[in-house]
């Protein structure tokens with residue numbers, strides 16, 4: 001119905017327009033065309049598209065002309081050269097010599113061929129004809145034979161190179177390398193000699209291949225051995241299978257469509273018989289002549305835009321034409337030209353730090369002291385024999401700092417008996433840091449780890465340069481150190497997915513954190529990963545200030561990216577929670593489950609940036625001195641950390657939390673549950689070791705980078721890689737001096753804690769029993785109104801109000817249905833500190 005009405009309205013409008021026409025049937029505006037209208041029509045006639053088409057035809061002709069004249073040059077140059085040598089085109093075309101030239105395309109052909117073949121690039125100049133033809137063809141027929149920009153780049157670079165190449169080998173045939181190739185070779189041979197020139201030319205070819213195709217020679221060779229592929233498919237190794245791509249960059253697609261539309265407009269214009277009737281708008285419709293009003297049923301009413309009738313009874317209908325569709329080939333060729341999205345493009349010249357910024361400590365080999373091994377073995381066997389434990393077999397594996405003695409006990413020996421002898425064996429070996437692993441998982445032997453008297457240092461250089469690390473295809477590769485069997489220990493932070501690091505002061509924690517950061521810096525581009533660094537000690541991470549605009553993220557309006565102030569930590573963590581929620585929203589819209597899938601889709605241009613999609617870098621949040629933070633900010637930090645730890649793995653936010661004091665009020669159950677991956681440097685007590693690792697062992701480490709890593713399953717003893725502060729400084733300097741983004745990655749704004757959760761609760765309104773109620777819920781570890789009712793003899797309503805206030809202050813968690821509310825303070829001391837800070841008694 002609505003469509004019918006619309007159609008009727010349009011018919012009426014047309015009738016009105018008809019009455020405006022003069023008796024001869026011409027539209028009123030056409031009767032006296034003003035000068036302006038004429039000008040408009042002229043400019044319409046010579047619009048950009050038409051000029052392009054004309055130029056395109058000229059270019060195609062010219063390309064054929066240059067091709068033929070150059071081709072004929074091979075046969076005619078000997079007789080023509082005298083005449084074209086050193087004369088201008090004009091002088092040559094209008095000289096008085098009546099004798100014809102030999103070139104098949106006359107004087108102009110002879111002159112052009114001489115220019116291309118002799119004066120410019122020799123035979124390689126055919127590339128010029130090819131480029132002109134390609135552009136002409138595109139402009140004329142709007143058909144892309146090959147990706148234009150890429151083809152020009154390929155043609156020009158190869159033209160230059162082959163001209164030099166031919167000039168090197170065949171000096172006496174001028175038209176092979178042209179004057180360009182000849183002159184460059186002259187200069188090269190003079191400067192670096194004949195052999196040097198040859199090497200330079202080969203190197204230049206390599207550079208050209210790398211520049212154009214990011215050439216990986218070996219993979220080409222392998223592919224060449226396999227299937228035969230087309231030239232331009234071959235040279236774009238990054239492209240995914242084109243047929244899989246369903247969405248193209250919409251801006252680009254619209255442009256192409258608009259261009260095609262424009263092309264047809266002009267075409268229609270010429271078809272029209274009475275051009276004086278057409279104005280710019282009318283020209284964009286196909287004109288269908290019909291006998292009478294019968295056309296109506298065949299048209300969608302909304303498509304009918306205008307009727308332009310000259311004679312009564314005749315019915316001329318204009319319909320809006322539908323959008324032109326690209327053929328599959330056209331679509332793919334455009335996409336080929338555009339290529340995948342490259343997140344690193346903005347800093348495309350970025351260089352990863354070179355390995356020589358790191359120092360060698362030792363020769364990277366484990367030094368073996370046979371005498372020591374023998375002595376230790378004897379002492380172990382002796383000690384055990386004192387306790388009547390017989391050994392069937394003993395074997396030693398020497399690591400950088402520790403040697404593992406594997407024992408196969410005689411049948412009938414109880415394993416726990418050996419385990420209990422830890423201290424006795426340590427005494428007999430007079431060594432610290434003996435650890436007994438009974439049994440070694442998956443081996444059926446008992447391990448005794450004994451520190452070497454002269455431990456070897458593991459340099460970060462040897463780890464970074466290791467094949468295992470360099471060949472790893474992890475998303476966030478970390479190389480931590482060497483295991484007891486001297487293997488490089490690497491893991492993927494995204495799989496961890498969060499790390500808890502603990503160790504008493506001076507045991508190598510800061511060095512370990514540097515190893516983590518350095519690993520990522522040696523493998524990742526600034527577009528791929530960002531760090532949020534929290535350093536309450538204010539001195540440990542300041543080195544990384546230099547890479548702020550490359551690798552760091554910060555809150556809007558903040559001066560420093562490295563956070564040293566506790567209150568800012570709370571804001572930053574909450575801001576990260578917002579970023580997490582935003583990222584989940586993006587993932588939902590993209591219908592993917594992880595950041596990896598999301599980025600892959602974005603790179604393949606399947607997600608539209610206009611809809612808020614963007615390439616998502618990983619965010620690594622590193623918090624040093626977590627204990628300090630918990631002491632000052634309490635639950636305010638614990639809460640967002642727990643939230644991030646629970647949810648952030650899929651959207652690429654990974655936490656590394658380090659602490660000197662791994663006590664239970666710092667590493668609470670909530671934190672522990674969400675940090676399955678733990679690294680323990682030496683701690684001072686068994687209890688601390690249990691808190692961090694859920695087992696003892698960290699208290700028996702020897703310090704100086706000796707550590708235990710648990711990524712969820714087994715405990716692995718690793719000697720941490722060492723990179724000294726000046727080395728880290730050099731790496732940061734190297735990165736910092738390169739071109740950077742205008743600023744650090746800006747995190748979403750968060751209305752701070754001072755203005756956040758407890759802002760809407762007025763201190764004056766706080767119940768006089770609030771502090772007591774808070775103590776009761778913390779002591780009883782139960783956040784319920786009924787508890788307060790009972791203990792404080794309160795009415796239901798007042799107890800309910802106090803519970804709301806406790807929640808508002810972050811002392812208890814939100815309402816959880818039938819479950820009791822979670823109490824967010826684990827001990828009364830931290831609550832008292834919190835209450836004092838808030839001025840509540």
Ligand SMILES: Nc1ncnc2c1ncn2[C@@H]1O[C@H](COP(=O)(O)OP(=O)(O)OP(=O)(O)O)[C@@H](O)[C@H]1O
Pocket residue numbers: 457458503504505506507508509510511512660704705706719720721722
């Ligand atoms: N992997 C290692 N190899 C060799 N020596 C190391 C290693 N790690 C640490 N050390 C030595 O131990 C010293 C202290 O290390 P580090 O500064 O990392 O301790 P820390 O645990 O961070 O102490 P704090 O918590 O007080 O900052 C270093 O200066 C270095 O001499």
